[in-house]
Amino acid sequence: MARLNVNPTRMVLTNLKRKLRTARRGHKLLKDKRDELMKKFLAIVKENRRERELVEKMLKDVYSRFIMARALMSDTHLEEALIFPKQKVTLKASSKNIMSVEVPVFEFYTQGQTGDDVFPYGFAATSGELDGAMIALQKVTPHLLRLAELEKTAQLMADEIEKTRRRVNALEYVMIPNIEETIKYIVMKLDENERGNMIRLMKVKDMMLEEAHHFKERMAQQS
């Protein structure tokens, strides 16, 4: 691991130690966030899959009914029957907060006639298959909206999880080891200086004692 480019001083050491503490705490928090996001995400995505399969199946049914209707009616007639809708769907999009991810919540309102009667046409000029198709289509609508909500939520959460995971990894594998390494380096450097200083002091003391008592000369005289 690369060590940070800093001066090995006591002050930098203190700062780094504080930074390491913050990084560790951030790492723990982000990890918790990631785990919780993942838990929620998996639940949503499971539902998303299920809903998508359901919608695809239902739409297939709708389309096949429409094809039957088209076969029995002329294009112009069909278009004429459907061109002016009886109801108008508006969507109210609000947002929900899942672990600090803003996700949409869709509510839809139908304006105009509600209830079972969705047919915007008279029955005289249309075939019965078209009625079946319309009823099937109306049944899909809530599922379509639910699908939209789930899918968008899943996408947004996937983004957030990816971001969080990157942050966690950056802290865990780059930032924290770097700081630890630098702290070790500074501590060693300071210890080394300390030892050097000690030796120097001992040497100086020896020299001063020699000056005062002339041990070497006495030793020479004795022998």
Add this chain to the structure above:
Amino acid sequence: MHKIAVIGDKDSILGFKAIGFDIYPTKDNEETANLLESLVADGYALIYITEDKAYGIMDEISKYRSSYFPAIILIPGSKGSLGIGKKFVKESIEKAVGADILAQDD
């Protein structure tokens, strides 16, 4: 209040008109891409697009993937499902988890 749009070939999406969605039939990719852009600008919060139309303009669609609005949802067209919508779900999982851990064999 937001509106809901459906983009696709006319045969597939005609029915949606009757239940109150706004339908926009398109022909080629360029038209679809331009349409998508103008619909987003118009404030449609929810845009359904059939898979065969979406296939040609994946780049434009993925541009809106990470933004809060609009939600662009793929639906199968009248020719049946192409599996692109399912692939989107799979991609989300792979992005978040790293691998599709919920993969089912189908």
